[in-house]
Amino acid sequence: MKTRITELLGIEYPIVQGGMQNVGYAELAAAVSNAGALGIITGLTQPTPEDLEKEIKRCREMTDKPFGVNLTILPTIKPVPYEEYARVICESGIKIVETAGRNPEPFLPIFHEYGVKVVHKCTSVRHALKAEKVGVAAVSVDGFECAGHPGEDDIPNLVLLPAAAAQLKIPMLASGGIGTGAQMAACLALGADGINMGTRFMATKEAPIHEKIKQAIVDASELDTALVYRPLKNTARVYKNSVAQRVNEIEREQGKDMAFELIRDMVAGAKGKVSLSSGDIDHGIWTSGMVQGLIHAIPSCEELVREIMNDCERTIRDRLLGFIS
């Protein structure tokens, strides 16, 4: 399939695996890229810029196809040397970066100097237009359905994608809630040039997380996510386990003035990481999206990409064309 995204990113299929903290290691990125889509290593999952450099090398040993790196720029308690991560990405010869979390403008000069194409992930039309204006190559528009941070506007993709497509000139990836080829066909119909998926790629053979987590995603329905941190205006969609439910209770009790200190220990990133690696579902907070209700198997990345592409083409050819022929 040829779209503006396959042309821009030099990939066979317009499918991207979004950055995933504690999941986006070289194994997954390489498997996705080997399947003809675009795999992405998550930069900040590596504790230091030097570790990221090694991870990029490791990925190159597993694939000769293009892959990218995600750089999530968020306010953190411990300062993160973002500039050093950006420099390592550039000097390692990476040509595609997914930015997220904040306006990527301060990082564009170095990325452009090294010929890196920036795909900025954002959750609103205004942020997508701003990213286009400052010079990113493409945007990934994350609807309210998405795992992770959907922003505070709560606009699902059925409205967000066509609203963004109507105003954007650069290529757009649809992101959030996508896991099937029929959904991909719908996104293309709504103006997207390709799709970005997170949760769907967690439930694959190559995802370097515990089998019990993958099975929990398969067993879960679309109802089994929770929105946490809403009172802090830093909403995140996560798997609805006992920790997320307890956080929601505290949030309800405390209201909009809730102090982060009350939940800090429960939601520590280190605990979520233990959940993913040990399979202990209720150890911490871990990210998963509504699309888990559409995930019924744990295929290899190659099987998944092939199935999505076949399903997408079948939907366009047999179902949609059937209505007008």
Ligand SMILES: Cc1cc2nc3c(=O)[nH]c(=O)nc-3n(C[C@H](O)[C@H](O)[C@H](O)COP(=O)(O)O)c2cc1C
């Ligand atoms: C486990 C997990 C961790 C994630 N971590 C990040 C991250 O560190 N940075 C980022 O930009 N997006 C992150 N995301 C969001 C994904 O890149 C993607 O935008 C999102 O998963 C799309 O929604 P979907 O899961 O419904 O496909 C994460 C998603 C998951 C499932």
